[in-house]
Amino acid sequence: MAASSSTPARIAVLGGTGFIGRRILATLAERGHHLLTIARKEPADALPGDFARLDLTLDPPAELAALLAEQRIDVVVNAAGGMWGLTDEQMVGANVGMVTGLLEALRSMTAPPRLVHLGTVHEYGLCPIGVSLAEDSEPHPSMVYGQLKLRATELIANAVREDGLDAVVLRLGNVVGAGQPAHSLLGVMAGKLAAARAAGTEAELALQPLTAQRDFVDLQDTVDAIVDALPANAQAPAVLNVGLGRASSARELVELLIEVSGVPTRITEVPAPEGAGPETEWQQLDVTAIERSLGWTPRRSLRDAVRTLWEAASADAPAADPAR
Numbered sequence: 001m002a003a004s005s006s007t008p009a010r011i012a013v014l015g016g017t018g019f020i021g022r023r024i025l026a027t028l029a030e031r032g033h034h035l036l037t038i039a040r041k042e043p044a045d046a047l048p049g050d051f052a053r054l055d056l057t058l059d060p061p062a063e064l065a066a067l068l069a070e071q072r073i074d075v076v077v078n079a080a081g082g083m084w085g086l087t088d089e090q091m092v093g094a095n096v097g098m099v100t101g102l103l104e105a106l107r108s109m110t111a112p113p114r115l116v117h118l119g120t121v122h123e124y125g126l127c128p129i130g131v132s133l134a135e136d137s138e139p140h141p142s143m144v145y146g147q148l149k150l151r152a153t154e155l156i157a158n159a160v161r162e163d164g165l166d167a168v169v170l171r172l173g174n175v176v177g178a179g180q181p182a183h184s185l186l187g188v189m190a191g192k193l194a195a196a197r198a199a200g201t202e203a204e205l206a207l208q209p210l211t212a213q214r215d216f217v218d219l220q221d222t223v224d225a226i227v228d229a230l231p232a233n234a235q236a237p238a239v240l241n242v243g244l245g246r247a248s249s250a251r252e253l254v255e256l257l258i259e260v261s262g263v264p265t266r267i268t269e270v271p272a273p274e275g276a277g278p279e280t281e282w283q284q285l286d287v288t289a290i291e292r293s294l295g296w297t298p299r300r301s302l303r304d305a306v307r308t309l310w311e312a313a314s315a316d317a318p319a320a321d322p323a324r
Contacts, residue, residue: 009230012036012073012113014056014102015080017043019179020118020172023223024077025049031227036071038064039080056080057093061105069109075230078102078117081149088144095148096155103159115167116229119153121215121243121283122146123171129213132286135171135239153239160238168229168236173243173285176253176305177219178312185210186306189254190313193261197314203265205258210251212281215243218305221298228294236293243285244298256306261314 011028015021016037025048028035035049042051052067068076082094099117106112124133125140141147159165180187189205196203225242258265291297 008032008034009074010034010036010072011075011077011230012038012068012071014038014076014078014098016047018079019181020175020219020222021079022047022179023177023219024079024226027220027223027227036067036073038067056098056101059101061101062108064102065105065108068105068113073113075114075116076102076106077226077230078115081118081152091145091148095145096151099152099155103155103165106165107159107163112165114230114232115156115165116226117152117156117167117169118226119169119171119239120146120149121171121173121241121285123150123153124283126282129282131282132245132284133241134286135237135241135289157238166232167238168233169239170225170229170242170290171239171285172222173215173217173241173283175219175222176216176302176309177222178308179219180309180313185250186253186257186309187313189257190261190309193258193263193265193310194314196265197261197263203258203263204268205254205265206268206270207251207254208270210249210254212250213247214250214281214283215246215285216248216253216302216305217243217298218300218302219308221300224299225290225294225296228296233293237289240290240293241285241287242290242296243287244302245285245287247282247284248302253302253306256303257310260303260307260310 011033013021013024016025017039025035029048037047037051038054040055042053054064080098082091086094122143123139123141123146124137125142125146127133139150141150153169156167156169160167182191192205193203222242
């Protein structure tokens with residue numbers, strides 16, 4: 001059965017235990033889809049649907065193919081990958097080796113499911129200030145992570161072109177929302193604000209100018225784009241951008257977070273590294289192609305995104321002692 005936006009489908013989510021993967025699962029569960037999460041280890045807290053333990057960087061592709069066939073999967077959403085805390089060698093396995101095995105598994109199947117793969121804006125690298133990055137922009141990734149994700153996109157595009165694989169790559173902007181990774185800038189700031197609120201004290205944040213301009217996008221808007229990409233669409237390009245379509249500074253988001261939190265905050269300004277500045281730190285996505293082909297457009301503001309981030313980060317923090 002082909003997936004559609006209205007008919008429940010059988011969907012496998014790779015990387016369903018991660019930041020974006022968990023929101024994908026929650027949204028698909030709300031819409032009644034049959035879900036299978038595939039990951040290296042089962043999380044401590046329950047996820048919707050079924051779970052299968054499989055290490056896609058180590059286990060043979062034939063095992064994945066057999067699992068997908070047994071479960072009669074219609075669509076595979078690949079939200080797996082890795083950057084933080086990994087060596088360059090480990091990143092190769094997590095971002096390229098895993099995709100190579102996934103494609104081998106799909107090629108071996110009689111009726112392979114559709115593939116929706118999550119790429120990244122970092123595949124493009126930086127560009128001149130004021131420029132919007134379209135899907136046909138020449139990529140010049142500056143980070144190893146971006147280089148590896150671009151290689152994965154190229155492997156998938158080749159499989160679409162040469163093998164007729166039904167697949168789309170969604171190049172995501174910088175996603176912001178509930179469950180923000182603790183090691184990210186906004187995750188760190190939210191943690192410090194939540195700790196200060198719990199202690200009933202003023203938050204102290206040391207900030208660089210944070211003038212880098214990036215395309216930030218709300219988590220739920222991002223997941224809505226992924227859901228819209230589930231049905232096969234022969235008219236859609238093999239690569240589509242998902243973003244707000246507007247560059248904003250990281251400083252703007254941190255200030256929004258402070259404002260939304262309501263936590264009294266003292267900011268200490270720290271000089272930026274030499275050579276940093278907005279003229280060398282700019283990314284803005286052109287999102288007209290996804291609106292034209294899938295009808296998706298971002299609906300939530302950066303304030304909305306930051307508010308959901310803060311509500312989640314502060315939900316479990318103890319209330320301040322009124323006697324303090």
